[in-house]
Amino acid sequence: MSRVLVIDDSPMLLELTVRALTAAGYEAIGAPDLATLNQKLTEGPFALILMDVNMPEMFGDDVVEYLRTVKGVTSKLVLYSDISEQELEAKVKNSGADGYILKSGGLEGVLGGVMGLIGAPAPAAPATGSGGLPKAPMAAGGRKPRILIVDDSEMTARIIEADLVSKGFEVHVADTADKATKIILKKQTRPDLVLLDVRMPNVNGEQFCRFIKSNSLFKGIKVLLCSGENVEELQRICREAGADGYIPKDAVMGNLVAKELMPPGAE
Template sequence: MKVLICCDSELVLQMTGMALEAAGHQVLLEREPHALVPEVAGAAALLVDAGRAKQAPALLRDRGFTGRALLVGEGAQEELARAAAELKLDGAVSAPGSEDFPKRFTAAVEGRRRVLIVDDSEIVARLLQEELEAKGFEIQYAPDAEKATSIILKRQTRPDLILLDINMPKVDGGQFCRFVKKNEMFKSIKVLFCSGEEKEKVQRLVQECGADGFISKDELLGKWIVDNT
């Protein structure tokens, strides 16, 4: 895994780097975030301490970083997690000098993924939410493209995946998918159509709109009916 590390503390910088290099990760260390700009391509994670937590993630995301930004440092995990939430980071990992640090780092990078459900049917959205939350995903909901746009525009609420209905009022799923896929700001977001339309039609839309795939709404609802009768 390619990991960028940007810390004001030289001690935290070196300890974190050595621990992750020993675990087989590709590590790039810098105290100044500008020096990491040429390395953002393919980076899965950015580790920052409190001294760089406000500057580095914003700068590197603006330059194309699409991985998870984590707060690192000494102290209790709970305190770091609270600080990370306040700073709008994706998580935190404590004690870079401990033996289990690489394992906890991997868990933090692969932590809860955020899914945005865009569907004008609240019933379908609730069914999807129940199933995905049970699998550990964090769920957001938008009844239309306008609300969905307001969610994805904010870095702190931007999802990893959009489950997108096709037939919606005003802006339909195909139009919204094209908007997401043509905008460089949203290149880290995967889009799956979630539709009851015929498979062949949905497959054509996947190709035309640049979506990442689709799931059948009929199969989902059928599974729910069987499980609850």
């Protein structure tokens, strides 16, 4: 498995980037500072090191030079920042880095950049009853179970999407109820389950859940509310909108959804 080390002093960005890379199939590890970076380097080689430019202790391009000349690191070294692309290109040239990734490109930009530099991760071994990723149960007709993620946060949706795709699900994403409706209306994209954010602009999750549950055409679709709302509020919405349940956004999405889609009695 390709190993990637991510260095960023922002705890939120560090966690999201590591989670996205892990969901895509890489062995991703995070380091919030230079002390942790030095410690991680002793744990084995990395195919790529993603280095935030604006670190409090030392600029990322200086760290690149340090890793090359002092530590003798042979990994791909990539600068990661929200500064202008022109400035970032100059830092890459001066430091000897192998490339750069713009933070403005979001997690999709990170995944695309990493794949472009070290290739796609090797596919995970099929699940065999113990260890490894859970294998998605087959839906009716022998196809993959189909999940629709409805969330106006692209970052959240893409993290969940990458995790579920890696576990064998067919996943569609919509950032509004209107786009989600178009996906549900088409038989070839109609989901078995909808992961529905509660707080969205225009038509919110509660209203959209009612729409799905009141339409006989969609009677086979399960709806799980996926939200950071408090438990009491989620329970109320589940009762009043007819949702099949709820899961917190910070839960392990893939395992919970896989369990939800398992036929009764399946282990």
